[in-house]
Amino acid sequence: MSPKIGVVTFPGSLDDVDALRAVRLSGAEPVALWHGSDSLDGVDAIILPGGFSYGDYLRCGAISRFAPIMTSVVEAAGRGVPVLGICNGFQILCEAHLLPGALIGNDSRTFVCRDQRLRVETNDTTWTSAFTRGQEITIVLKNGEGHYVADEQTLDRLEAEDRVVFRYLDRNPNGSYRDIAGICNERGNVVGLMPHPEHNVDPLTGPSTDGLAFFTSAIQHLHALAG
Amino acid sequence: MARVVVDVMPKPEILDPQGKAVTGALQRLGFAGLAVRQGKRFEIEVDGEVTDERLDEIRRAAETLLANTVIETFAVSVETQEQAAAQGQPA
Numbered sequence: 001m002s003p004k005i006g007v008v009t010f011p012g013s014l015d016d017v018d019a020l021r022a023v024r025l026s027g028a029e030p031v032a033l034w035h036g037s038d039s040l041d042g043v044d045a046i047i048l049p050g051g052f053s054y055g056d057y058l059r060c061g062a063i064s065r066f067a068p069i070m071t072s073v074v075e076a077a078g079r080g081v082p083v084l085g086i087c088n089g090f091q092i093l094c095e096a097h098l099l100p101g102a103l104i105g106n107d108s109r110t111f112v113c114r115d116q117r118l119r120v121e122t123n124d125t126t127w128t129s130a131f132t133r134g135q136e137i138t139i140v141l142k143n144g145e146g147h148y149v150a151d152e153q154t155l156d157r158l159e160a161e162d163r164v165v166f167r168y169l170d171r172n173p174n175g176s177y178r179d180i181a182g183i184c185n186e187r188g189n190v191v192g193l194m195p196h197p198e199h200n201v202d203p204l205t206g207p208s209t210d211g212l213a214f215f216t217s218a219i220q221h222l223h224a225l226a227g
Numbered sequence: 228m229a230r231v232v233v234d235v236m237p238k239p240e241i242l243d244p245q246g247k248a249v250t251g252a253l254q255r256l257g258f259a260g261l262a263v264r265q266g267k268r269f270e271i272e273v274d275g276e277v278t279d280e281r282l283d284e285i286r287r288a289a290e291t292l293l294a295n296t297v298i299e300t301f302a303v304s305v306e307t308q309e310q311a312a313a314q315g316q317p318a
Contacts (some may be wrong), residue, residue, distance in 0.1 A: 059295055102297040105244035
């Protein structure tokens with residue numbers, strides 16, 4: 001049986017449908033989840049998609065973080081359920097303290113939209129195990145507030161614990177400290193990143209299909225668990 | 228009805244892109260030597276008296292939702308009737 005991967009729709013989510021499609025193209029069963037429900041409908045993994053939930057009011061992700069479903073997401077993450085936060089989803093994970101640090105306005109003060117080269121710094125996470133360490137990939141990046149910040153101590157700890165998952169290559173697009181594009185929690189089941197792997201799953205609509213491996217990583221992990 | 232104000236500011240070490248944009252615009256308009264950092268002000272109308280317990284509660288609200296203490300600091304103050312009147316607003 002294919003594993004079930006849920007995608008949460010918040011008011012103002014934009015890329016929930018693309019994420020559901022990416023899940024389907026990767027061979028899992030997509031399940032649409034609703035922010036106002038506290039039920040995860042028995043899914044095996046959860047994606048918080050990109051967009052501008054609650055219009056980015058107050059701070060990006062600050063209001064979504066308290067949506068009823070987030071209590072269940074935080075609890076599931078604690079049990080080791082794979083959770084992927086993409087762009088606004090990454091901001092929500094930081095606001096929910098599932099990941100350290102925060103995302104602020106790009107240092108360029110412009111919205112950035114481009115095909116971004118990244119280096120996969122670790123494949124020791126649930127969402128990157130199908131990559132090789134050091135692999136260079138291209139993933140769509142599009143955001144106005146993708147500037148990752150954290151205090152020096154947190155940054156040093158992330159590096160020491162192999163929890164910087166992706167780094168920007170070529171030009172740092174938003175001022176992120178230490179070129180960080182994505183990080184994970186201590187256990188490696190919760191990953192957040194600003195670029196959008198769900199847009200890189202079909203040669204028709206993207207310059208690469210490097211995004212597929214995010215989803216196949218989680219699917220392989222879930223098959224191994226079920227094995 | 229009393230009013231409590233929560234001021235939220237980006238921490239000094241955190242880049243403030245909005246403040247930088249405003250600073251640049253002021254310079255272009257000829258307002259020289261003004262460096263701006265931009266924060267947020269929350270005016271909170273409180274039912275009943277502002278007791279110490281109520282202020283503690285508002286501090287918890289600020290810490291939980293109004294500010295992200297990873298990147299921001301906040302200050303809670305009670306607005307007096309004189310301050311409110313000076314702003315031309317009912318206290």
